[in-house]
Amino acid sequence: MPELETTVGPRFDWRPNPKPLPAAEREAGLGSAAFGTVFSDHMAAIDWSHDKGWTNRRIEPHGPLNLSPAAAVLHYAQEIFEGLKAYRWEDGSIRTFRPWANAERFARSARRMALPQLQLADFVGSLEALVQADSAWVPTGLGSSLYMRPFMFASEAFVGIRPARSVSYLVIASPVGSYFSGGLASVSIWIDTEHSRAAAGGTGAAKCGGNYAASLLGQVKAQENGCEQVLFLDAATFSQLEELGGMNVMVVTVDGTVLTPPANGTILEGITRASVMQLVRDRSMPVIEQPIELRWLLEALASGQVSEVFACGTAAAITPVGRLAGKGFDVTVADGAPGPLTMSLLDELTGIQYGRLPDKHGWTTRLI
Numbered sequence: 001m002p003e004l005e006t007t008v009g010p011r012f013d014w015r016p017n018p019k020p021l022p023a024a025e026r027e028a029g030l031g032s033a034a035f036g037t038v039f040s041d042h043m044a045a046i047d048w049s050h051d052k053g054w055t056n057r058r059i060e061p062h063g064p065l066n067l068s069p070a071a072a073v074l075h076y077a078q079e080i081f082e083g084l085k086a087y088r089w090e091d092g093s094i095r096t097f098r099p100w101a102n103a104e105r106f107a108r109s110a111r112r113m114a115l116p117q118l119q120l121a122d123f124v125g126s127l128e129a130l131v132q133a134d135s136a137w138v139p140t141g142l143g144s145s146l147y148m149r150p151f152m153f154a155s156e157a158f159v160g161i162r163p164a165r166s167v168s169y170l171v172i173a174s175p176v177g178s179y180f181s182g183g184l185a186s187v188s189i190w191i192d193t194e195h196s197r198a199a200a201g202g203t204g205a206a207k208c209g210g211n212y213a214a215s216l217l218g219q220v221k222a223q224e225n226g227c228e229q230v231l232f233l234d235a236a237t238f239s240q241l242e243e244l245g246g247m248n249v250m251v252v253t254v255d256g257t258v259l260t261p262p263a264n265g266t267i268l269e270g271i272t273r274a275s276v277m278q279l280v281r282d283r284s285m286p287v288i289e290q291p292i293e294l295r296w297l298l299e300a301l302a303s304g305q306v307s308e309v310f311a312c313g314t315a316a317a318i319t320p321v322g323r324l325a326g327k328g329f330d331v332t333v334a335d336g337a338p339g340p341l342t343m344s345l346l347d348e349l350t351g352i353q354y355g356r357l358p359d360k361h362g363w364t365t366r367l368i
């Protein structure tokens with residue numbers, strides 16, 4: 001079995017796909033596909049068992065899994081995931097953004113869901129190996145990238161209740177086109193005052209599928225009310241902003257202060273959130289992590305004290321919010337158009353990710 005070199009961690013066995021997608025079809029998929037619908041030729045995989053630990057590091061053809069219908073994940077949702085992107089730079093290299101932070105968060109999520117912790121070097125090594133195998137799948141072009149989805153789940157065939165004794169770790173990859181296509185549009189947000197996604201002591205800070213399952217009905221309600229995304233409030237009082245289904249939220253006041261809800265265990269601590277906070281501080285502007293009362297926000301929008309609201313996460317980087325609606329209110333944020341700080345932070349963050357701006361904080365990591 002040939003091996004794939006990785007600069008970190010143990011090597012991965014290389015089982016090439018005997019039927020990779022023909023180049024013409026791959027190129028068609030690179031440009032036009034809707035997010036998360038087209039997948040590269042390979043996937044990375046590592047097995048874990050209670051007795052043997054982590055074994056069988058490999059790159060193999062992307063394809064259906066052989067899974068028992070009794071696999072614990074299908075019954076009890078013992079599962080976690082990550083999301084990060086590979087960017088093609090003009091110098092020909094392929095880089096990713098803060099993968100060690102994702103690796104650490106993956107280990108924290110694993111601990112919360114009673115899953116085994118993957119070595120950080122195996123996490124980053126699996127990304128390197130997969131991108132080596134599927135480098136042709138990393139698109140060129142402004143704003144496009146290869147989205148990488150590491151995940152881990154309880155694969156043991158056992159419907160009793162305890163942490164699984166066999167677990168699978170996989171990474172699949174999907175090319176994503178430019179989020180600039182069609183220009184940067186503000187999104188409308190429905191504030192859900194009925195359902196919450198996470199409570200104190202729960203799993204809100206873990207990146208697990210169950211949190212998303214809990215957020216889907218809120219997302220459906222948002223769409224029924226003519227909004228694109230849902231924003232959840234704290235489960236205890238339904239009065240403070242928490243986050244969107246899959247993005248963190250930030251509020252900008254007219255005097256240039258950026259406010260964001262604190263990471264107190266019920267929100268997911270986004271790596272984009274942390275990076276944006278650093279970029280704001282680099283501009284000598286204050287960033288304050290503090291509870292944001294919905295009632296205060298609505299008054300501050302009405303009085304003009306809040307001038308911008310945006311959401312942030314790996315998938316879309318930074319998304320301006322133009323409208324906030326919920327039971328009994330419907331307001332535009334300033335004039336509804338993307339605000340200047342939002343746009344300038346988006347430029348700076350993506351500039352670093354694509355190598356167009358200097359990487360002062362050492363956030364980018366070379367995969368090839």
Ligand SMILES: *Cc1c(COP(=O)(O)O)cnc(C)c1O
Nearest residue numbers: 246247248268270271272313314
């Ligand atoms: C992944 C995720 C985010 C964003 O995290 P990034 O590390 O910035 O991609 C925010 N909220 C939730 C619920 C998430 O799952």
